[in-house]
Amino acid sequence: MITARSLYKSFGETQVLRGLTLTVNGPAVLMGPSGCGKTTLLRILMGLETADAGTVQGMGRVAAVFQEDRLCPQLTAPGNIALTGADAAAAVRELEALGFSPEDLHRPAAALSGGQRRRAALLRALLCRNADTLLLDEPFTGMDETLVEQAAAATVRLTSGRDALLVTHDPRAAALLGWPVLHL
Amino acid sequence: MRTKLAALAFWLIVWHLAAMALGHGGLFLATPGQTLGALAALLPTAGFWRRVLFTAGRILLGFVLAVVTGVALGALSSRWRAARALVEPVMQLIRAMPVASFVILALLWVRSANLSVVVSFTHVLPVIYAGTLTGIADTDRQLLEMARVYRLPLSKTLRVIWLPGVFPALSESCIAAMGMCWKSGVSAEVIGLPDWSVGDALYRAKITLATPEVFAWTLVIVVASALLSHLAARGLRAAKSRLCGEVTA
Incomplete structure (x- = not known):
């Protein structure tokens, strides 16, 4: 269970988080208007930003989808997924299920489309066996409706019992997941 | 390719005509033919x-x-400001020093046979050091954050993020x-004259006025x-694609 208490964070004069308190037990969706601090909250939970005040408890090993894909451009999609300790065969199977052709599996990430890179980044987080917390920042960006459905189904299936916080603007994606929704 | 060959032929003709104009059998400027003859001998x-x-x-x-030294010093300097403050003045000094001054000093410390090792080392070191610093600065910070979040082992981070970045x-x-190694190394040998x-x-x-041989x-x-x-x-390119697990599109 992740517990964030009274989190404050400012960047210069702009206060992004004002005493945010949040508890995540199992998977949850986080929604809120642009600029309300969703990504900042995720970065604090990942340990990439330090809150000006407040505490975070219960963070285990994290696997994340960032705002950007952050794939190693010289590696293939399965290579990127296996990098974090995922099973290579499972990576190939899940990528194929999300529409990767055999040729796509052998392309370096730099040569994949934006949507393909996003799917690979999502599977890298979901298949990371060592992670007990998933932090997913807009993981369905750049996917069409059918792919969002498939990716959401894979997300629900592969999250299996872990704590997860998924940020999205898309109410339809949130509905597909069927997870509790937290509003920021 | 044809343009390059034409340019080469043009300059060879200019060189030949200049040598002919100066005369004295190539004493001041050997012709391309004399040079190739000396090389063939x-x-x-x-x-x-x-x-x-x-x-x-x-x-x-x-x-x-x-x-080896330039990469190590570059890595230390980009990690610790104090290390950079110590190393930078030395690099600036080496960069500013003429080869001749360095050779004369180096002759006091090492045998003339090893002079070119010392001189090529010192003249190349600042270039490699600067290249390493630039490479480290160019490395993708977002990928490094990803490695930190996923707790990738150092060996993997080096192989798939630092190495392709640097x-x-x-x-x-x-x-x-x-290229600089050869210029500075041979210059040192001309002054130190190792057998x-x-x-x-x-x-x-030069001292026997064998200009074609020069x-x-x-x-x-x-x-x-x-x-x-x-x-x-070529070697560096091959090493990179092997070490970084590169795939081609």
Whole structure:
């Protein structure tokens, strides 16, 4: 269970988080208007930003989808997924299920489309066996409706019992997941 | 290719005409024909190859030592500000120092046979150091954050993020440094005159007024430098794609 208490964070004069308190037990969706601090909250939970005040408890090993894909451009999609300790065969199977052709599996990430890179980044987080917390920042960006459905189904299936916080603007994606929704 | 050959032919003709105009049988400026003749006379001799191997071996040793030291100092300097504050003035001093001054000082510390190792090392070191710093600065910060979040082991982070990030700038500096190695190394040999070196041969050719031989040795230095730069570039490219697990589209 992740517990964030009274989190404050400012960047210069702009206060992004004002005493945010949040508890995540199992998977949850986080929604809120642009600029309300969703990504900042995720970065604090990942340990990439330090809150000006407040505490975070219960963070285990994290696997994340960032705002950007952050794939190693010289590696293939399965290579990127296996990098974090995922099973290579499972990576190939899940990528194929999300529409990767055999040729796509052998392309370096730099040569994949934006949507393909996003799917690979999502599977890298979901298949990371060592992670007990998933932090997913807009993981369905750049996917069409059918792919969002498939990716959401894979997300629900592969999250299996872990704590997860998924940020999205898309109410339809949130509905597909069927997870509790937290509003920021 | 045709344009390059035409340009080469143009400059060879200019060189030949200039040498003919100066006259004195090529004493002041050997013709391309005289240069190639002198080279053809040198090539079959064991002494020629011994000198080339002597100089190339020492210059390469200086280069390798400079790469290892430059990468290590660059990594330390980008990690710790204090290390950078210590190293930077030394690099600036080396960059500003003329080869001749350094050679004269180095002759007090090492045997003339090892002079080219020391001089090529010191002149290449700042180039490799700067290349390493640039490469580290160019490395993708977002990928490094990803590695931190996923707690990737250092070996994997080095292989798939640092190495591809640092490599382009480091590789360019290595290729440029290889050419510099030869210039500074042979210059040192011309001053220190170690036995069986290319620099010693160049100096002897000069004092005996064997101008075609001076040109022939100069041609050897230019070709050796270009060849080793080319080999270094190819070797580095192959090493990168092997070490970083690169795949091609």
